[in-house]
Amino acid sequence: MSSADETPRSLFVVGLRNAHAMEKEAIAMMERQIASIEKYPEMKAKLEAHLQETHGQHQRLDRILDELGEDRSAFKDMAMNLMGNVNALTASMADDAILKSTFANFAFENFETAAYKSLIRMAELDGHTAAIPLLEQSLSEELAMARWIDEHVDDVTTRYVTVSHAGHDASL
Ligand SMILES: [Fe+2]
Numbered sequence: 779m780s781s782a783d784e785t786p787r788s789l790f791v792v793g794l795r796n797a798h799a800m801e802k803e804a805i806a807m808m809e810r811q812i813a814s815i816e817k818y819p820e821m822k823a824k825l826e827a828h829l830q831e832t833h834g835q836h837q838r839l840d841r842i843l844d845e846l847g848e849d850r851s852a853f854k855d856m857a858m859n860l861m862g863n864v865n866a867l868t869a870s871m872a873d874d875a876i877l878k879s880t881f882a883n884f885a886f887e888n889f890e891t892a893a894y895k896s897l898i899r900m901a902e903l904d905g906h907t908a909a910i911p912l913l914e915q916s917l918s919e920e921l922a923m924a925r926w927i928d929e930h931v932d933d934v935t936t937r938y939v940t941v942s943h944a945g946h947d948a949s950l
Pocket residue numbers: 804828832887890919920923
């Protein structure tokens with residue numbers, strides 16, 4: 779697939795479009811979870827806050843693509859399906875859906891973190907330094923979200939086990 783026609787600019791644009799699709803997937807994933815989670819209010823509130831951040835990240839990518847002269851109407855976001863299997867499990871209302879969602883979210887936030895690190899490097903290689911502060915802001919938000927999930931796996935698991943052990947539905 780590689781070709782001499784690929785420039786640092788064209789590769790950066792592909793990376794930006796992929797990230798744009800990634801954030802669209804993130805928004806859909808969090809909206810589904812927020813709609814279903816009832817018994818884990820702290821997780822729900824955090825997802826609501828990160829959903830707002832994610833809309834901002836999506837807009838930053840739009841802005842960078844606009845600055846590069848990319849016609850936003852000329853492409854559609856590719857379906858990522860990165861977390862398709864995990865989402866299917868969650869949608870099936872598995873008894874431990876909250877745990878599966880938490881694991882999936884942790885994986886997704888780390889995926890996003892790596893994607894932004896890569897985009898920052900591409901912006902440097904392309905010399906499009908104006909994009910770097912925007913990408914760094916999104917990177918810091920993804921790192922913070924990944925860290926928060928990491929720090930709350932214990933709490934979520936404790937609540938899941940406690941509620942289940944008391945004979946209640948602890949799924950979401
Ligand atoms: Fe994120």
